[in-house]
Amino acid sequence: MVKKFILVGTLLITPLVLGACMAGIVPAGPERAEALLDSTAGNSVSGKVSMTQTSKRLRVVAEVSGLPPGAHAIRIHEKGDCSAPDASSAGDYFRPPGVPDRSDDLPQLVANRKGLAKLVVYIDRAALLESEMNIIGRSVVVHGFTAEPRNPQASGTRLACGVIVKK
Numbered sequence: 001m002v003k004k005f006i007l008v009g010t011l012l013i014t015p016l017v018l019g020a021c022m023a024g025i026v027p028a029g030p031e032r033a034e035a036l037l038d039s040t041a042g043n044s045v046s047g048k049v050s051m052t053q054t055s056k057r058l059r060v061v062a063e064v065s066g067l068p069p070g071a072h073a074i075r076i077h078e079k080g081d082c083s084a085p086d087a088s089s090a091g092d093y094f095r096p097p098g099v100p101d102r103s104d105d106l107p108q109l110v111a112n113r114k115g116l117a118k119l120v121v122y123i124d125r126a127a128l129l130e131s132e133m134n135i136i137g138r139s140v141v142v143h144g145f146t147a148e149p150r151n152p153q154a155s156g157t158r159l160a161c162g163v164i165v166k167k
């Protein structure tokens, strides 16, 4: 009688214990990050940039609205600070060490007549992993013009900015 009681108790508890163990073991899956783009002063550009780390490259999906139709530069900037009204607080472009020229790390965003743009691209100059390429805590900036001058000091118009946060 006592033995039967213990057996029933064990059967009830086992699924709970197993469930808890499995929750701890389940692999985290691919590293993901996201930047929610907020407009700078004087415009209404907004959007989302989602990033997923694959084994060698970073998949970047950008969906932006409220843009002037046409092509716009979209860049990773070194500081994760979009607090300035013109997003100048995001600082300069992010250039990983050993990358002498910042040549386009992201292709241009091309907005349609409704001001919508979507970009899906794989890049290898940025990562969500612990490395010199890590961009978590940096920012994504969308610009008002098609291509930025190579002068690193050039700021240019910044339409939207979002801090890259881990998901």
Ligand SMILES: [Cu+2]
Residues within 6 Å of the ligand: 074, 075, 076, 077, 093, 141, 143, 148
């Ligand atoms: Cu930029």
